[in-house]
Amino acid sequence: MKQMKLTEKKRKDILDAAILEFREQGFPAARVNRIAELAEVSKRTLYKHFESKEVLFAAxxxxxxxxxxxxxxxxxxxxxxxxxxxxxxxxxxxxxxxxxxxxxxxxxxxxxxxxxxxxxxxxxxxxxxxxxxxxxxxxxxxxxxxxxxxxxxxxxxxxxxxxxxxxxxxxxxxxxxxxxxxxxxxxxxxxxxxxxxxx
CATH class of the missing domain: 1.10.357.10 (Tetracycline Repressor, domain 2)
Incomplete structure (x- = not known):
């Protein structure tokens, strides 16, 4: 099985964290800081993959x-x-x-x-x-x-x-x-x- 690249893994971790945060808080109340924390990445890394909460939701x-x-x-x-x-x-x-x-x-x-x-x-x-x-x-x-x-x-x-x-x-x-x-x-x-x- 092909090993996931680190950038792909970070992207997946961010998406998984966003799904969790959106489910628990709803989209309007979801916080980017909390998504980054759940994904164990910096906010800067999160924005490198997804430029806004809206883009993250679209993904x-x-x-x-x-x-x-x-x-x-x-x-x-x-x-x-x-x-x-x-x-x-x-x-x-x-x-x-x-x-x-x-x-x-x-x-x-x-x-x-x-x-x-x-x-x-x-x-x-x-x-x-x-x-x-x-x-x-x-x-x-x-x-x-x-x-x-x-x-x-x-x-x-x-x-x-x-x-x-x-x-x-x-x-x-x-x-x-x-x-x-x-x-x-x-x-x-x-x-x-x-x-x-x-x-």
Whole structure:
């Protein structure tokens, strides 16, 4: 495994410290001095890597975008039943979104995006450029004629909004899983989606 350079390690330490400070204090109250202290670097070193608290926060939003991009890519199998493929893909998607690393970053970023609409617009413009794996699968099956034609991102949003209501938002907002059977929820939502889109 390639060893991390000292400058890369310092940058990572600063980002980790900033995530901790922003989580504990919120962005407006977070202090650069405290971030430098947590990262065990000088304030000068911190500013060498990140010229302001805003730039540091933007780097954290980029980490979240990288997490979104890291969602497993799907290879649609023409011979496999679409229902089973969608169920497996959605299960992986929910697992990714509810992982502790992703949830923590998402809570941190979203709390600031609610406060700053300019930052929110910039973030969601970048996020929109990510080619979601489920959207890609739906587009492929629409192209193949297995699903009726529509805008794939919109169709994927319909499916995933239902899923998130039951399996993501309770954990994101309240830190607890909803009292439902996740497999049954996923199967029901996929069936509703297919009832609308399958040919």
């Amino acid at each position: 954290i939003t980029d980490i979240l975008l990288q997490e979104i991009a890291a969602m497993p890519k799907l290879r649609p199998e023409a011979d496999a039943p679409l229902r089973e493929q969608l169920i497996a893909a959605v299960r992986d998607y929910v697992g990714h979104l509810t992982g502790e690393q992703y949830l923590g970053l998402n809570r941190l970023v979203m709390s600031e995006l609610l406060r700053d609409q300019d930052l929110a617009q910039a973030f969601f413009a970048k996020a929109a450029m990510q080619d979601g794996p489920i959207s890609g699968m739906i587009a492929d099956r629409m192209q193949a004629g297995a699903l009726r034609r529509a805008e794939p991102g919109f169709a994927a949003g319909q499916l995933l909004s239902m899923i998130k209501h039951f399996l993501v938002w309770p954990q994101f907002l309240m830190g607890t899983k909803a009292d439902v059977d996740p497999d049954a929820v996923i199967a029901d939502c996929v069936d509703m989606f297919l009832a609308h889109y399958a040919k």
